[in-house]
Amino acid sequence: MDTHTENLLGQFLRARRELLRPEDAGMPLSGRRRVAGLRREEVAQLAGVSTDYYVRLEQGRERHPSVQVVEALARALGLDAEATAHLHTLALPRSGRRRRPAVRRDSVTPRLLNMMAAWPQTPAVVLDRCLRVLAANDLGRALFEGHTYRDDLLRLVFLEPDAHDFYPDWDRVAADTVAGLRAAAGTDYDDRRLVETIGELSLRSEPFRRLWARHDIRRKTQETKRFRHFVVGELTLHYESFTVNSAPGQQLVVYQADPGSPSEEALSLLGSYTADGASAETGRSNRPETDSQHQAPPDPRTV
Structure with missing residues (x-):
């Protein structure tokens, strides 16, 4: 896998952002919306980070937010415990992610x-x-x-x-x-x-x-x-x-x-x-x- 093009963290954040309706996040509805779900700036506001920093996360220019930022993003996006744990894993440096064993067994004992x-x-x-x-x-x-x-x-x-x-x-x-x-x-x-x-x-x-x-x-x-x-x-x-x-x-x-x-x-x-x-x-x-x-x-x- 090409680690230069991999952006699993950004893809996950964008997908979850687009699924969250403003009213679900307690955001006021104002004007006509051109995007599905929340805007990037709205997620940034809910998570307490700058819009520029959040945009860099989605675009893959920033890949390893702190534990505190990950928790704030999980709350902003309304993630459950399993999705939050997955988000933490995505935020780890690639070398720190748990690797699966190289041997795959198709036979059953x-x-x-x-x-x-x-x-x-x-x-x-x-x-x-x-x-x-x-x-x-x-x-x-x-x-x-x-x-x-x-x-x-x-x-x-x-x-x-x-x-x-x-x-x-x-x-x-x-x-x-x-x-x-x-x-x-x-x-x-x-x-x-x-x-x-x-x-x-x-x-x-x-x-x-x-x-x-x-x-x-x-x-x-x-x-x-x-x-x-x-x-x-x-x-x-x-x-x-x-x-x-x-x-x-x-x-x-x-x-x-x-x-x-x-x-x-x-x-x-x-x-x-x-x-x-x-x-x-x-x-x-x-x-x-x-x-x-x-x-x-x-x-x-x-x-």
Whole structure:
């Protein structure tokens, strides 16, 4: 990555500024506004810094504000704790940022596979940073069965033709998916696969491109999600996401239905439907080759 052209801090500040309405920040509305969100001088006023200094931050001519300035900017922009932590990381000198291990593991350990296989009534999948399914137990595989991108949850959301039907709350799922990808990427764009994935989705999906430009940050931790399965109908499942400490970049996602609920009955039916299926094994990418994969993708740092 070219450190002379990198301006992740400025891009983040501008994106968050443009999303904040004056009334949300307690600013009086005066005259006709020609910009989306707050003006640069308004953010500077709210943060207690000079307009010139703030402009230099956005333009990348000043890259390392003090901790006090970062905190003031976070308050001015109404950032939550996770976005504030991300802003602090962006403000660090590049040499001070946490580096990810150079070794990337796409294989899942036999012990984890065996543990997943021991949960016949609980869907479970292991994902990489790009939300590719590296492994799944029988029920986890059955949950996403019937889709072209069943082994690639990012592309399932944005490129699958029936994604809006499969995810009844598609708008929320899409926003959370991109915010989680932003969190996974952090400040590290040295992962070629991650850069190529973001570039391809930016070319092929306008909703992805729009959401990526927002710079929302939200780690995948726990949530309730609705699915409309082609075999058992609608499912409401709660999931928990766990980092796999033995394999940096991997996350184990476990789904569960409320006891005694229609969704639990539907999961049981789905388990019976797949009872003759294969046991948990390493996931295989089923993404078809497309012409767009051979195009030069846009740089995700500037999308």
